[in-house]
Amino acid sequence: MNKYRTHNCGELTKKNTSKDIILSGWVNKKRDHGNLLFIDLRDNYGVTQCVIDKSNKHFIKLEKIQLESVIKILGKVVERDKDTINLELKTGEIEVVIDTFEILGHCKELPMPIFTDQEYAEEIRLKYRFLDLRRKKIHENIILRSQVISFIRKEMNELGFLEFQTPILTSSSPEGARDFLVPSRLNPGKFYALPQAPQQFKQLIMVSGFDKYFQIAPCFRDEDARADRSPGEFYQLDLEMSFVEQEDVFNVVEKLMINLFKKFSSKKILSNKFPRIPYKEAMLKYGTDKPDLRNPLLIYDLTNVFTREDVKFDIFKKLVKSGSKVRAIVTKNTKDKPRSFFDNIDKWAKSEGGSGLAYFTIENQNEVSAKGPVGKFFSKQSLEEIMKITGAKIGDSIFFACGKIKDVEKISSLAREKIAHDLNLIDKNSFAFCWIVDYPMFEIDDDNKIKFSHNPFSMPQGDIEKIDFKNPLNIKAYQYDIVCNGIELSSGAIRNHRPELMYKLFSLAGYDKNQVDEKFSGMINALSYGAPPHGGIAPGVDRILMLLADEKNIREVTMFPMNQNAQDLMMNAPSEVSENQLKELNLSLKKRK
RNA sequence: GGGGGUGUAGCUCAGUUGGUUAGAGCGAUCGCCUGUCACGCGAUAGGUCGAGGGUUCGAGUCCCUUCACUCCCGCCA
Numbered sequence: 001m002n003k004y005r006t007h008n009c010g011e012l013t014k015k016n017t018s019k020d021i022i023l024s025g026w027v028n029k030k031r032d033h034g035n036l037l038f039i040d041l042r043d044n045y046g047v048t049q050c051v052i053d054k055s056n057k058h059f060i061k062l063e064k065i066q067l068e069s070v071i072k073i074l075g076k077v078v079e080r081d082k083d084t085i086n087l088e089l090k091t092g093e094i095e096v097v098i099d100t101f102e103i104l105g106h107c108k109e110l111p112m113p114i115f116t117d118q119e120y121a122e123e124i125r126l127k128y129r130f131l132d133l134r135r136k137k138i139h140e141n142i143i144l145r146s147q148v149i150s151f152i153r154k155e156m157n158e159l160g161f162l163e164f165q166t167p168i169l170t171s172s173s174p175e176g177a178r179d180f181l182v183p184s185r186l187n188p189g190k191f192y193a194l195p196q197a198p199q200q201f202k203q204l205i206m207v208s209g210f211d212k213y214f215q216i217a218p219c220f221r222d223e224d225a226r227a228d229r230s231p232g233e234f235y236q237l238d239l240e241m242s243f244v245e246q247e248d249v250f251n252v253v254e255k256l257m258i259n260l261f262k263k264f265s266s267k268k269i270l271s272n273k274f275p276r277i278p279y280k281e282a283m284l285k286y287g288t289d290k291p292d293l294r295n296p297l298l299i300y301d302l303t304n305v306f307t308r309e310d311v312k313f314d315i316f317k318k319l320v321k322s323g324s325k326v327r328a329i330v331t332k333n334t335k336d337k338p339r340s341f342f343d344n345i346d347k348w349a350k351s352e353g354g355s356g357l358a359y360f361t362i363e364n365q366n367e368v369s370a371k372g373p374v375g376k377f378f379s380k381q382s383l384e385e386i387m388k389i390t391g392a393k394i395g396d397s398i399f400f401a402c403g404k405i406k407d408v409e410k411i412s413s414l415a416r417e418k419i420a421h422d423l424n425l426i427d428k429n430s431f432a433f434c435w436i437v438d439y440p441m442f443e444i445d446d447d448n449k450i451k452f453s454h455n456p457f458s459m460p461q462g463d464i465e466k467i468d469f470k471n472p473l474n475i476k477a478y479q480y481d482i483v484c485n486g487i488e489l490s491s492g493a494i495r496n497h498r499p500e501l502m503y504k505l506f507s508l509a510g511y512d513k514n515q516v517d518e519k520f521s522g523m524i525n526a527l528s529y530g531a532p533p534h535g536g537i538a539p540g541v542d543r544i545l546m547l548l549a550d551e552k553n554i555r556e557v558t559m560f561p562m563n564q565n566a567q568d569l570m571m572n573a574p575s576e577v578s579e580n581q582l583k584e585l586n587l588s589l590k591k592r593k
Numbered sequence: 594g595g596g597g598g599u600g601u602a603g604c605u606c607a608g609u610u611g612g613u614u615a616g617a618g619c620g621a622u623c624g625c626c627u628g629u630c631a632c633g634c635g636a637u638a639g640g641u642c643g644a645g646g647g648u649u650c651g652a653g654u655c656c657c658u659u660c661a662c663u664c665c666c667g668c669c670a
Binding site for chain 2: 029031032033034035036037038040047049051053054066067080081083084086088089092109110111112113115116118119120121122123124126173174175176177178196197199221222223224226227229351451452453454455456457458491563564565
C-alpha cells in the first residue's frame with residue numbers, strides 16, 4: 001500500500017462510507033469552530049472536507065496548521081447529514097473524520113492568497129509561479145494545455161504524420177525577426193541562433209522523403225511582448241506535407257481545428273468549411289488580413305463619391321485628389337443613437353492618432369438627406385450613390401475615414417472593431433475561422449525597396465514559365481494564413497522547391513546568388529538534389545489555447561512565462577555570468593553607459 | 594525607441610479642494626465558539642504612501658526626475 005494515500009482528494013463518495021483511508025494534500029481552507037475544525041484538503045484531483053473535534057489529541061496541533069501546508073491524514077469516510085451536503089464538491093456527500101495526521105511539508109506565511117478569485121499583481125504571480133499555479137483557473141488551463149497537445153499528437157498520428165525533433169542550436173537567418181544568439185565555445189567569434197521556427201528543417205525533412213511531418217515545436221524570436229505574444233519562446237504545431245497543393249493542407253488543418261475546438265470548447269464553430277478570403281479583398285472589406293468574422297460590419301470604398309461635383313466636402317475632396325482613399329462603415333438603424341455615441345467614436349479615432357471620423361445619418365424628410373456635422377455637404381444624388389454602394393438604408397449611419405491607403409485601412413479596421421464593440425454586435429459564443437489566401441509575394445518597404453511580404457520560400461502562383469518578373473508586386477504566392485476571431489493562428493505556404501526560381505525571386509528582393517547560397521546553404525543545396533513539391537503550415541499552440549480557455553493573456557496558458565521585459569522573475573533569468581564563462585566563450589562585455 | 598494605465602499594510606483596495614494621529618476587507622498573531630463549506634465574534638501587530646528631488650507653514654494628494662509592473666505603437670519573413 002502507498003505510504004501517502006489510498007485515495008486522492010477528488011474521488012471519495014458514499015460508496016467509500018466507513019472505509020479507513022489515507023489522504024495527502026494541501027490545506028486549502030480551515031474553518032475553526034473552537035471545539036470543531038473543518039479542513040478542506042486539496043490536491044490535483046479535487047477537495048475533500050476533513051473534520052476533527054477536540055476529543056482528538058491532535059486537535060490543537062491541527063488547529064494551528066498553516067494554510068497551504070502539505071499534510072497526510074488517516075481517517076474514516078462518513079456520510080454527511082442531508083443538510084450538510086455540499087453539492088459544489090465532487091466529494092460533497094461525504095467527509096473524512098480525522099484519526100491522526102502528519103505534516104509532510106510546512107508552509108511559511110504566504111506572499112499572496114491561493115484560495116480566492118482575487119486578481120493580484122503580475123510581478124508576485126510570476127515570482128511565486130509555483131503558488132500561482134495551485135490556483136484553480138490557471139491550474140485547469142495548464143491541464144487543458146496538456147490535453148490539447150496530447151489530442152493534437154493523437155490526431156496527427158492518425159492522419160499519418162510522423163513527429164520529429166529538429167535542432168535547437170542552429171544558424172542565424174537574415175529574414176524575419178531578431179534572433180536569440182548563443183556563443184560557440186569551440187568556434188570563437190561564431191554564434192548559433194535559436195530557431196525562429198523549424199522552417200528549413202521541415203523542408204529538409206520533406207526532401208529526405210518522410211512525406212508527412214509534424215512537431216510541437218518551440219520557436220524563439222527576440223521581439224517585444226504583447227498580451228498574445230510571449231517574449232522569447234512560444235510553441236507551434238509545425239507541419240509539412242509532400243506532393244500536396246494548398247487545398248490538401250487546408251483539408252488537414254480544417255479537420256484538425258474542428259475536431260479540436262469541438263472537443264475542448266462548447267462554443268459553436270460558425271462554418272465547418274472555412275471561408276477563403278483573398279488578401280486584397282480582406283484589406284478592402286476588413287482593413288486587415290486578420291479579420292474577426294464574428295463582426296458583421298464591412299468596410300466600403302467611397303473614394304469615387306468624393307470626385308463628384310455635388311459633393312462639397314472639400315477636406316476629403318482635396319485629399320482624394322492627392323491620392324488618398326475614403327473608406328466607410330455603415331451602422332444599421334442608428335438614427336436614434338445619442339450624439340455622444342457618434343462623438344465618442346470620433347474622439348476615439350482621434351486618440352488612435354488619426355484625424356477622426358466624419359459621420360452622418362441618412363434620413364428621409366420629403367427627400368433623402370444626411371443629418372450630422374458634415375451632412376450638408378452631400379447632395380441627394382450623392383447620397384443615393386453611397387446607399388447603392390454600401391447597401392445603407394434610411395435610418396442607418398455612415399462613418400468615413402480618409403487618408404493614405406495604409407492609414408485608412410488601419411483606422412477603418414480599428415473603427416470596425418470599436419463600433420461593433422460599442423453596438424455589442426459580436427457573438428462571444430462562437431469561433432469564426434477563415435483562410436486568407438493569395439498573398440502578394442513581394443511588397444515595398446518604407447525605403448521603396450522590394451522585399452518578401454511573407455515567407456521567401458513560398459511558391460509563386462501561376463505558370464512558372466510565364467511569371468511576370470518585371471512587375472514583382474503583381475506576383476501572388478501560394479501563401480495563406482488561418483485566422484480565428486481576429487487572431488492570426490498561423491501562416492503557411494506551398495514551398496518553392498525549384499532552386500533556379502528561388503534564386504530569381506531572391507534576386508528581386510536584393511540577394512545575389514552567393515548570398516542565397518551562404519545564408520540558406522542547407523536548403524538551397526538540398527533542393528537541387530530532387531526535392532518533392534511540398535507545403536505546410538504552423539498553427540500557434542498558445543493562441544489556440546487562449547481561444548479555448550477564453551483568456552486574453554498568453555501568460556494564462558503558459559506554465560512558466562516571462563514578464564514583459566523578457567525576465568523570468570522566479571528563476572532570475574537572464575542573469576550575469578562569471579568572468580570565466582565569458583573567457584571560455586571568447587566574449588568580453590562593453591561597459592554599460 | 595515612443596505613448597497610455599497602475600504603484601498606499603503580507604494580499605486586494607479606499608483615501609474628498611494640499612490640512613491634525615493614513616483607513617477597510619482578507620491574511621497573520623492571540624482569545625471565544627461543535628456543523629461549517631467565503632463559518633462567526635473580539636482583540637493585537639503590521640506602513641520609507643515605489644524611489645529621489647522640488648513647490649508649500651504643511652504633500653499619499655501638486656510639479657520634475659527615476660524605477661517596477663502592465664497595455665498599446667514600432668518590431669513580429
